[in-house]
Amino acid sequence: MISALAQTSLPLQSVLVPPSSFSVLGQNASFRPSSSTPFNPTNATPPFFQIFDESFISLLPGQKSFIKQIAFNDTFVFASEAPIFNPGTNELFFTSSLVAPESTLTHNNRVSKINVGDVEEALTKGEVNINVPFTTLDLPDTVQITNGGTGPFKGNLLLATRGRGLLPSSVVLVNPKPPYNATVLLDNFFGRQFNSMNDIKVHESGQIVFTDPGVGQIQGEKPAPGLPNQVYALDPATGFVRVVADQLVLPNGVAFADNGRTAYIGDSGSGVFGASDPATIYAYDVDPVSLAFKNKRVFAFVDSGIPDGIQVDTQGRVYSGTADGIQVWNSNGILIGKIFVGSTVANMAFTGKGLLLILAGNSIFAASINAEPNLVVS
Numbered sequence: 001m002i003s004a005l006a007q008t009s010l011p012l013q014s015v016l017v018p019p020s021s022f023s024v025l026g027q028n029a030s031f032r033p034s035s036s037t038p039f040n041p042t043n044a045t046p047p048f049f050q051i052f053d054e055s056f057i058s059l060l061p062g063q064k065s066f067i068k069q070i071a072f073n074d075t076f077v078f079a080s081e082a083p084i085f086n087p088g089t090n091e092l093f094f095t096s097s098l099v100a101p102e103s104t105l106t107h108n109n110r111v112s113k114i115n116v117g118d119v120e121e122a123l124t125k126g127e128v129n130i131n132v133p134f135t136t137l138d139l140p141d142t143v144q145i146t147n148g149g150t151g152p153f154k155g156n157l158l159l160a161t162r163g164r165g166l167l168p169s170s171v172v173l174v175n176p177k178p179p180y181n182a183t184v185l186l187d188n189f190f191g192r193q194f195n196s197m198n199d200i201k202v203h204e205s206g207q208i209v210f211t212d213p214g215v216g217q218i219q220g221e222k223p224a225p226g227l228p229n230q231v232y233a234l235d236p237a238t239g240f241v242r243v244v245a246d247q248l249v250l251p252n253g254v255a256f257a258d259n260g261r262t263a264y265i266g267d268s269g270s271g272v273f274g275a276s277d278p279a280t281i282y283a284y285d286v287d288p289v290s291l292a293f294k295n296k297r298v299f300a301f302v303d304s305g306i307p308d309g310i311q312v313d314t315q316g317r318v319y320s321g322t323a324d325g326i327q328v329w330n331s332n333g334i335l336i337g338k339i340f341v342g343s344t345v346a347n348m349a350f351t352g353k354g355l356l357l358i359l360a361g362n363s364i365f366a367a368s369i370n371a372e373p374n375l376v377v378s
Contacts, residue, residue, distance in 0.1 A: 011060035013067055014049040015042050035275065035304055038324040038342060046342030047325070047365060055330060056337030059317075061354070061368050067339060070119050070130045070357075071364040076102055078112060078134060079359040081309065082149030083349035084157050086176045090116045092349060092357055093137075093157055093176065094364075095146045098219070103145050105165050105221055111146055111174075112136045116351045119366060140182045143172055145221060148200040148210065152176065154378050156183075158208065162196035162216045166223070169194040169216070171208060171234060186234050186241060194232075195225040199253045199309060202376040204260030207291055208234040209244065211251035211265065218272055231265060233291045245284065245293035249277050253310030253320060253347075257331070257374060261286055263293050264318060266307030279306045281320060283333075299333045309347025313371040321345035326358060326367075339367050349373075 077097035148160035163169035196216030216222030249269025269277035284293035305323025316331035
């Protein structure tokens with residue numbers, strides 16, 4: 001529901017799209033041929049905020065709202081996954097592409113970083129063409145094709161790697177400062193290799209939860225999967241690992257809400273197997289003792305592409321990277337708006353208060369937002 005007042009006082013760079021305006025398109029309408037075609041009924045020029053529900057407006061700082069490209073690189077897809085904001089150094093860490101030619105059987109992807117202070121300074125100055133420099137880290141060989149990241153965890157970056165060839169998928173701690181030394185916390189399930197770890201978060205209990213789909217084999221980076229596509233929890237104090245969720249086609253993003261009582265898992269099966277497979281975020285109740293995920297239910301279905309990385313803010317709103325940018329739902333699973341950049345976004349990170357940095361492949365965007373992350377950090 002959108003009031004008359006909201007319609008006359010929209011934030012900057014925003015477009016109002018009431019659901020009633022497209023609920024019936026008519027028999028002679030031009031329907032979208034696939035989920036890869038962005039839903040942009042107003043034909044607005046990206047980037048912009050697409051508002052479906054009035055509650056999305058409260059996320060935007062009125063006439064100070066913005067979405068701006070703050071970094072660009074056309075030599076390789078440098079900004080794809082595993083965004084980690086490290087307050088101690090005021091830096092955002094991230095990885096390059098997870099597909100060829102960047103990630104292959106013979107080539108590892110790259111972990112890089114930007115200085116968030118440089119971003120904030122350029123935005124404050126009102127620079128038009130911002131392109132802050134990025135620095136690529138020289139990491140040990142134990143870090144192979146990084147896909148997921150969170151933290152800081154005990155002062156370190158916490159990474160989930162796919163592995164490469166016969167090199168195992170693993171959970172790795174990386175020092176955010178030179179020499180970027182790494183410590184592997186887990187690289188097997190009772191002697192069996194994981195498939196290709198994807199996303200990772202820390203639960204309020206201190207346990208580490210990660211998804212493990214067989215994407216590495218599909219993309220020619222790993223052998224055939226040796227385990228079902230599942231979600232795991234690792235107790236870093238004991239090294240014990242257990243399955244907490246299964247029956248997913250390709251488990252992808254993971255996040256928690258309600259003080260760890262609710263879990264969200266994105267299933268990106270349709271991105272590989274076709275439109276009849278899931279592009280769905282599922283919600284679960286989390287058992288407070290075993291961490292088993294229970295009472296699986298549909299939280300949201302993504303209309304553009306697949307749900308990739310998932311983040312949650314302190315008000316319970318859920319954010320996911322999709323084929324047209326970032327989609328935002330309230331805690332009831334209602335799509336309230338999009339941060340529409342017009343291209344695929346894999347993941348994003350809150351960098352302090354009021355700024356969301358968005359990984360869009362060859363670009364990084366910054367969006368002003370009245371929200372803070374619901375992340376367990378230490």
